[in-house]
Amino acid sequence: MSDTVLSRLLAELAGGRIRIVDLTQTLSPDFPQIVLPPEMGQAWPFRIEEASRYDARGPGWYWNNFSCSEHTGTHFDAPIHWISGRHLPDNSTDTIAAEKFVAPACVLDCSHEAASDPDFLLSVDFLRKWERRHGRIAAGSWVLMRTDWSKRTDPVAYQNIDETGQHTPGPNTDAVRFLIEERGVLGFGSEAIGTDAGQAFHLKPPYPCHYYMHGSGRFGLQCLTNLDLLPPVGSVLIAAPLKIKEGSGSPLRVIALVPQSMPAPAVARVARKKSKTSRARTRRR
Amino acid sequence: MTRPLVRPPRKNPILRTRLPTLPPAARSRVALGLTAAAARGRFELQVCRDCGTVQYPPREACRACLSPRLDWRVQDGNGELVAETTLRHSHELFFRERMPWRLGLVKLDSGPLVVAHLHGDCAAAPTRVRVRAHLDRAGQAALVALPDKDTPHMADDRELRELTCDPKFRKVLVTDAKAPLGQALVEALVDAGVDLVWAGEAEPWKKPPGFERIKALPQVAVVPLDLTDSRAVKQLAGEIGGRVDILINNADHHRNFGIAARDGIETARAEMDVNYFGLLRLAQEFAPAMRARGADGQSSAVAWVNVLSVFALSNFPPHGTYSASKAAALSLAQCLRAELAPTGVRIVNVFPGPIDDEWNQTLPPPKIAPARLAADIVAALRGGAEDVFPGNVAQDWLERWRDNPKALERELAAMPQP
Numbered sequence A: 001m002s003d004t005v006l007s008r009l010l011a012e013l014a015g016g017r018i019r020i021v022d023l024t025q026t027l028s029p030d031f032p033q034i035v036l037p038p039e040m041g042q043a044w045p046f047r048i049e050e051a052s053r054y055d056a057r058g059p060g061w062y063w064n065n066f067s068c069s070e071h072t073g074t075h076f077d078a079p080i081h082w083i084s085g086r087h088l089p090d091n092s093t094d095t096i097a098a099e100k101f102v103a104p105a106c107v108l109d110c111s112h113e114a115a116s117d118p119d120f121l122l123s124v125d126f127l128r129k130w131e132r133r134h135g136r137i138a139a140g141s142w143v144l145m146r147t148d149w150s151k152r153t154d155p156v157a158y159q160n161i162d163e164t165g166q167h168t169p170g171p172n173t174d175a176v177r178f179l180i181e182e183r184g185v186l187g188f189g190s191e192a193i194g195t196d197a198g199q200a201f202h203l204k205p206p207y208p209c210h211y212y213m214h215g216s217g218r219f220g221l222q223c224l225t226n227l228d229l230l231p232p233v234g235s236v237l238i239a240a241p242l243k244i245k246e247g248s249g250s251p252l253r254v255i256a257l258v259p260q261s262m263p264a265p266a267v268a269r270v271a272r273k274k275s276k277t278s279r280a281r282t283r284r285r
Numbered sequence B: 001m002t003r004p005l006v007r008p009p010r011k012n013p014i015l016r017t018r019l020p021t022l023p024p025a026a027r028s029r030v031a032l033g034l035t036a037a038a039a040r041g042r043f044e045l046q047v048c049r050d051c052g053t054v055q056y057p058p059r060e061a062c063r064a065c066l067s068p069r070l071d072w073r074v075q076d077g078n079g080e081l082v083a084e085t086t087l088r089h090s091h092e093l094f095f096r097e098r099m100p101w102r103l104g105l106v107k108l109d110s111g112p113l114v115v116a117h118l119h120g121d122c123a124a125a126p127t128r129v130r131v132r133a134h135l136d137r138a139g140q141a142a143l144v145a146l147p148d149k150d151t152p153h154m155a156d157d158r159e160l161r162e163l164t165c166d167p168k169f170r171k172v173l174v175t176d177a178k179a180p181l182g183q184a185l186v187e188a189l190v191d192a193g194v195d196l197v198w199a200g201e202a203e204p205w206k207k208p209p210g211f212e213r214i215k216a217l218p219q220v221a222v223v224p225l226d227l228t229d230s231r232a233v234k235q236l237a238g239e240i241g242g243r244v245d246i247l248i249n250n251a252d253h254h255r256n257f258g259i260a261a262r263d264g265i266e267t268a269r270a271e272m273d274v275n276y277f278g279l280l281r282l283a284q285e286f287a288p289a290m291r292a293r294g295a296d297g298q299s300s301a302v303a304w305v306n307v308l309s310v311f312a313l314s315n316f317p318p319h320g321t322y323s324a325s326k327a328a329a330l331s332l333a334q335c336l337r338a339e340l341a342p343t344g345v346r347i348v349n350v351f352p353g354p355i356d357d358e359w360n361q362t363l364p365p366p367k368i369a370p371a372r373l374a375a376d377i378v379a380a381l382r383g384g385a386e387d388v389f390p391g392n393v394a395q396d397w398l399e400r401w402r403d404n405p406k407a408l409e410r411e412l413a414a415m416p417q418p
Helices: A005-014 A111-116 A124-134 A155-159 A173-182 A208-215 A265-274 A276-284 B032-039 B180-191 B211-215 B230-243 B266-291 B317-343 B370-382 B392-403 B405-413
Strands: A018-022 A047-055 A058-067 A075-077 A102-109 A142-146 A187-190 A219-222 A235-239 A249-251 A254-259 B044-048 B070-074 B078-087 B101-108 B113-118 B127-135 B141-147 B171-174 B196-201 B220-224 B246-249 B303-307 B346-350
Touching (some): A005 A018, A075 A208, A124 A173, A173 A208, A208 A219, B032 B127, B032 B141, B078 B113, B101 B141, B113 B127, B180 B196, B180 B211, B220 B230, B230 B266, B266 B303, B266 B317, B303 B370, B317 B346, B392 B405
Parallel strands (some): A187 A219, B171 B246, B246 B303
Antiparallel strands (some): A018 A254, A075 A219, A075 A249, B044 B070, B101 B113
């Protein structure tokens, strides 16, 4: 191959100078699905039935049939998912332009806030503080809310439901509108089961992240993991939903390309402790 | 006096688990009338419509007047034990393994002389006894003579236990211990002296009221079980299947829609997934292990209970898709019964009317309370029936269905839609 951008990319990948980070939860029957009041239509959990396993049903091969919702496991939300986005052009998984599936990511570390307050709401103030450290959120970026929620491997802790409903972090209404109207982001991603907070039904409007993001043709990513392995800026996401006709979303494999010179936040923290000079170096990067 | 059952010693692992044998099962078609009644817990004999003679054994015609007009009628079973014997030799494997075996001749007050298994607390002849029809391990009606009045621990009688599925000292799986009926079942089983209840729990992040109390009972072990998840069912069967003596499948998905009241098939599919495919998944994974343990000592694998619905008999249109899923489950339960017949494990199908729960909120009373239904299920295990219709509504629907299924269909179609 002659020397092109792609050949250089491949060389960087082969040389380990660009890491691939998998941001996807395993599709498993044990992974919880979103809970709605029982009289409503429900999202199917992931289920799998064996078709054959080198046995009488198929002597030389093993395969399964699986079933799930468009919104099961790590999944993509298309604008048509929400009533506010239902009349937009190219709003479903089969019509969204494929170039939207590769985009840069900004990672907001809300892990400390979410650890002390499961109902933590991301605010404009938080976004401005983040921008003072990491620069302005670029138009067309994914904004990923790191909460370390994916580290709750017990489904009960992950769902975090009590008599008043679910308690998981998410953005508040003003933050969502700021990201759309002031920054022109591509979409919003979350480690929890929805892009909206667990108690977002009680916000104005209900589920503001769904309402405004999809109402303005933006996307959602839910049930992400490994966000702690991404730098605040500099990574590129590949997030392509299945091409489901009139699909409102789809489970998908989300991977991030991370330049190796970009330390993950944990590494950066260690570096900060060492010396002022190393901290300065980290920032420059 | 019956000696109370004691907790069986632990199984000796160097001894082979014995295979089940069955009492003689062949019956003429007319004799199956006795079985049909016993399946519902009733003792019925043929009564001649022309001369009133009550006869036993069942025949094609009246033994007194040769009339073919014979009706099966419920008998009170009261009579006098006129003779008894103790079997000490038999060519039937089932009885060979259970010697000695007490048998009696009972002269029923209604006329006929019947042969019956004899409860150990029956005094020597002549004495007053009560004759009951129970299903035996082969699934056929057998008559048992009980003492005139209840005696202490009479359920623990060795011969009677061959006709019942008493949960005492047994290990029981309740497939959904979170629902109101499941919670009531766990409590009723604990009260009945079970050794252990595996309490099935799906979707552990949903915490219904009362479940914490059930989980805290010392006889209860919570196990993850979602009947829609084939791998989870297989996993649990691998872990505990070889120890389950009684399986009670009460997992149920119930929404109240007919065809027109709900767009799409998602609700109906969810009902089928739990109520029909759930039973199929359970049967494929748990039945093989239970099949092998039909004669595993005092606490052998003995019963499989399906909580169906009286709507399985005839569609209740306001709950139309639910009715269809229960009818499918009933059909599958018949298949399971046939496949488990050689093992002596009894399939008990329970057909309650509307249960007093969330999904029957708008139905007018009478509705059966979960605690009452649980008590009836435990009573069914202690009895000798395989088809149980608990509560007034179920009994009423059953009688109407038996009398004229087409009439019941029309009556149900005419009921107001809520």
